[in-house]
Structures are given as structure tokens and as C-alpha cells.
Amino acid sequence: MVDRTVGVAVDGGTVDDPELDRLLGQEVQRLTASLDRPLDVLEAGCGRQWTIDLADRALHLTGIDLDREALAHRANVVGDLDSAILGDLRDAALVAPAAFDLIYSACVLEHIPGAQTALDNFLQWLRPQGILIIRIPDQDTVFGFLGGHLPHAFHLAYEKLVLGNSQAGRPGHGPYRTTYGPEIGLRGMRDYCAKRQLIVERVYRTNFCEQPWTRGPRFSATNVKWTAMRIAMHVGGLLSFGRLDATYSDVILVLRRSL
Ligand SMILES: C[S@@+](CC[C@H](N)C(=O)[O-])C[C@H]1O[C@@H](n2cnc3c(N)ncnc32)[C@H](O)[C@@H]1O
Structure with a gap:
């Protein structure tokens, strides 16, 4: 049997996506409370949208993505990026070392062959005590x-028929091809954190079947499908x-660089 446990102190439980975005916002506010200046934030594999609820926390947001169309949408239509960088997260030279207080990467590492190179770059790009938030599917789950x-x-x-995403497969839209290395899941990330002396502050889980949009009236098509x-x-x-x-x-891990 695979050990999927985490210490009680860091286990944030299983939550839905809106609740996760609220809780991650609280974690970031707590862990960066001593920084009396705008946060330098990198969204690694930023895609088309930001979701963490950071309320009115001042920040300078940099987005990196390999998909030119998705990045253009983010930069020009959503318009929340202060800097937009088109590039591969495995390229260490994309940004200067120790440039960020927070790096957030959601649903990205499972699309990168050799994801450990990207993870190592994140650590290089983070300042000492910096926060790294990683969201990935867990390959020890049925879904993963x-x-x-x-x-x-x-x-x-799945994107078209189950999620009803009519744009799926068009330029600038997912799904992106998956390629699972050993880091894709709680087990692999725990090993990685131990190797790199990363502090695990919190672990959350989400269930794609238990979301606000998967609940509907008893005999509705939504309810039957989910x-x-x-x-x-x-x-x-x-x-x-x-x-x-x-x-x-x-699985969503809130991690901190120890030095
Ligand atoms: C499933 S989407 C997630 C987008 C966004 N983080 C979100 O949660 O909505 C995966 C994103 O990772 C980007 N990506 C995949 N491989 C990448 C790489 N090697 N370097 C940079 N971005 C990459 C894709 O272009 C895509 O925008």
C-alpha cells in the first residue's frame, strides 16, 4: 500500500477549488507577513488566468509560459501581468537567481519532460525563505x-465532453500533453523536498469530482454525469x-526554502 499520509500539522485536508484559492491566499499572507513591501511573484506556467485570492496584497507579477497564444491572452486580455516571459521553465537563464518571494505553479509540472529541472530552477529563482506552491495531479490516485x-x-x-470546454485543442488552450516523472504526486514531492531541504508548510488535496460545478439538482444531467x-x-x-x-x-504543496 502506498503511503499517502502527511503529518497532522501540515494536512490541510481535501477542499474544492474556490476554497483552495481562499486558503492559499491566507497561507501566502501568513508566510509573507514580515515583508513590508510588494511581493515579487512568479507564476510558472501561467496560462490564461490567476486564481489565488490575495485580496489587496501589493505584488509585482511575472508570468512565464511556453504557449505563445495563452501568454498573449494573459498579458493583453486579462492584463494582470507586470512582466510576461515566453520560455521554457527548464531554462535557468530565463530570470535572475533569488528574484522572487513566491513562485506558484499549478497544473504545469505534469506537462514537462524532466520536471525536476524546472523544480530546481524554481529553487534557484526563489529568495531565501521564499514560498513555492506546487499543484499537480497525484499519480497514486485513479485520476492521476x-x-x-x-x-x-x-x-x-474529456475536456470537450465532460468539462464542456468548446475551445479545447485550439491554439492557446489545453489540454496539454502529459508526461509524468517521479515528482508527479505526493510521494515523489516528499522525496524531492527531503533531498532539497524544503520545508513542507501545508498539503491540500482536491477531488475533480467534488467541485461546485459538479453538483446539480438530483436528476439533472450534471448530477448524473458526475x-x-x-x-x-x-x-x-x-x-x-x-x-x-x-x-x-x-495535491497542492505549500513549501518554503529553508535558506
Ligand atoms: C494545464 S495549463 C495550466 C495553466 C495555469 N497554470 C492554470 O492553472 O490555469 C499548463 C500550462 O503550462 C505551460 N507549460 C507546459 N510546459 C511548459 C514549459 N516547459 N515551460 C513553460 N510553460 C509550460 C502550458 O503552456 C500551459 O499554459
Whole structure:
């Protein structure tokens, strides 16, 4: 059986996405309370939108992404970036060392072959005591396992048919191809944190089946569709003889550089 436990002190439990964005905002406010200046923030693999609720905290936001169209949308339409850098997160020269107080990377590392290079760059780009927030699917869950093993055509069909994303597959939109290295999940990230002496401040989990948009009136199409997805996940868990967890899909780690 895979050990997916974290210490009680750091376990933030399983939450939905809006609650996660609120809680991450609180974590950032708490961990950066001593910095009496605007935060230097990097969103690594920024895509089309920022979600963490940082209320009125002053910040200078840099976004890096490899997708020219998604970055252009973020920079010119959303317009919340102070600097936009088109590039590969595995390229250490993209930004200066020790430039950021906070690096946030959501749903990105599972798309990068050799993701450890990107993680090592994040540590180099962070200031001492800086905060790193990583969101990834967990390959020890049913959802994560399928995400890492099903062909890209399934990801595209899932986005279109289950999530109802009519833009899926168009330039500047996901799904992006997945490639799972050992870091993609709680187990691998715990090993990575131990190796690099990163302090684990908090761990949250989310379940893609338990979100505000997956709940609807009893016999609605939404309710029927997501009930079927929940059942499918639990059947997957049973078929794996407990090796794969069906109670969550993504893991979110709030980490701090010790020096
Ligand atoms: C699933 S999207 C997530 C976007 C955003 N973080 C969010 O949560 O909405 C993955 C993003 O990672 C970017 N990406 C993938 N590989 C990358 C790499 N090697 N360097 C920089 N960005 C990359 C993609 O272009 C895409 O915008």
C-alpha cells in the first residue's frame, strides 16, 4: 500500500477549488507577513488566468509560459501581468537567481519532460525563505494514473465532453500533453523536498469530482454525469486493490526554502 499520509500539522485536508484559492491566499499572507513591501511573484506556467485570492496584497507579477497564444491572452486580455516571459521553465537563464518571494505553479509540472529541472530552477529563482506552491495531479490516485497513461485523444475528449470546454485543442488552450516523472504526486514531492531541504508548510488535496460545478439538482444531467464519474473512480480504486486512491485527484504543496 502506498503511503499517502502527511503529518497532522501540515494536512490541510481535501477542499474544492474556490476554497483552495481562499486558503492559499491566507497561507501566502501568513508566510509573507514580515515583508513590508510588494511581493515579487512568479507564476510558472501561467496560462490564461490567476486564481489565488490575495485580496489587496501589493505584488509585482511575472508570468512565464511556453504557449505563445495563452501568454498573449494573459498579458493583453486579462492584463494582470507586470512582466510576461515566453520560455521554457527548464531554462535557468530565463530570470535572475533569488528574484522572487513566491513562485506558484499549478497544473504545469505534469506537462514537462524532466520536471525536476524546472523544480530546481524554481529553487534557484526563489529568495531565501521564499514560498513555492506546487499543484499537480497525484499519480497514486485513479485520476492521476489515468491522466498519465491514457492517450492524448482521451484528454481532449474529456475536456470537450465532460468539462464542456468548446475551445479545447485550439491554439492557446489545453489540454496539454502529459508526461509524468517521479515528482508527479505526493510521494515523489516528499522525496524531492527531503533531498532539497524544503520545508513542507501545508498539503491540500482536491477531488475533480467534488467541485461546485459538479453538483446539480438530483436528476439533472450534471448530477448524473458526475455521479457516473465518481462511481468510475471508485471502481478504478477497487480494481487497483487499494494501490490507487479514489478520494482525491490533485495535491497542492505549500513549501518554503529553508535558506
Ligand atoms: C494545464 S495549463 C495550466 C495553466 C495555469 N497554470 C492554470 O492553472 O490555469 C499548463 C500550462 O503550462 C505551460 N507549460 C507546459 N510546459 C511548459 C514549459 N516547459 N515551460 C513553460 N510553460 C509550460 C502550458 O503552456 C500551459 O499554459
